[in-house]
Every structure is written in C-alpha cells, then in structure tokens.
Amino acid sequence: MSKSASRARLAEIIRKRSFGRGEITLASGRKSDFYFNLKPTMLDPEGAALLAELTYEALKDDKLDFVGGLEMGAVPLAGAIAQLSWLKGHPIAAFFVRKKPKEHGARLAVEGLAKGETLAGKRIVIVEDVTTTGGSALKAVEAVREAGGEIALVFTMVDREEGATETFAEAGLPFRALYKAGEFLKG
C-alpha cells in the first residue's frame, strides 16, 4: 500500500473506532465537545500495523535509540514501533514513563530498561496518542531528561491544535503530528 493509501485507511479506522462527539473533560481539566480515544485503534490489528508503519517511516531518518512516552497512550504505540523497527533492521528500543512510580516492586518511573541499561546519552523520541496542551508529553520529556536522555523530537498521532505546538516551541523541542484533529472535525 502507498503511504497516502495507508494514511487514508488509518484515518478511516480512527474515525470509526476512536472519534466521538459529546461533552467530555480532558486530562488538562478543560471541557470539549469531541474526543479521540485512540486505544481501540492502537489495539486493532490493522490500526496497530498502520500506526507503526506510518510512524516508523516518519521517524526512521532521525537516528533514534529509543521511543517512549507517558503511560497509557504511549505504551501500545512504542511497543508497535519497536517491533516494526526490529523487522526493518533498524532497532529502536521502547520504554514508557509511569504517571506515578509503583509503590512496590522495583518502584521505577521509567519502565522497559533492563538492569544496566540507561537512557543517558541516548537519542529519544517521545510519542503520544493525542496531544491537547502537550502537558502529558512534557512530563515524559522531564523524566527522560532527568535520566540523562536527549529528546530529538515529540511525535503525536493526533494533535488537537489546542496548545501543544506552543508548549513544545517554548521547550525548544521539534514537534510533529501524523494527523490534526481538524481532519476529523469536517463533515
């Protein structure tokens, strides 16, 4: 399938499985009259494959060591990209950042690294399923920076165009999106 056909097919899946209208409270506390729940797309076999393919293609020239982001949105995404990157012969390892470190077990904030593995000095892309203010992705950025990682860029599946661009510009971080919410709001 061509890139534009993959993109169009994924948009269809998002529209069908992940887009809804109706009053909803967002992570930032704002209210909205529409919402993307990307989990039914990220966990759909075709949706997962297309997301991984389009994201991998968009990121493959960025010389990345790691892909990750804040739970939950980044978890299926980072895993799918890591798997595809292995099959393509350019492995990009995945991790995720917990919203709160677990109170038992290893009490880690960053999950996915084996003993002795570190994000220090590594080139990292922070991924998100949806960006509104960009505040959630910024939490992952902070955790990665604390661990010594270098953020190459932030990449989102759907940007709602409600502040994330400004948030990342202020933070001095490149920001790219696969889709803008406006594409789904028409019609």
Ligand SMILES: O=P(O)(O)OC[C@H]1O[C@H](OP(=O)(O)OP(=O)(O)O)[C@H](O)[C@@H]1O
């Ligand atoms: O750009 P922001 O204003 O931060 O909003 C976007 C965030 O909101 C959603 O997460 P949510 O907190 O609803 O939780 P979940 O991913 O755990 O479902 C989404 O997955 C993003 O992480």
Ligand SMILES: O=C(O)c1cc(=O)[nH]c(=O)[nH]1
């Ligand atoms: O801002 C949010 O919390 C948010 C908006 C949206 O459309 N989808 C989502 O998962 N989170």
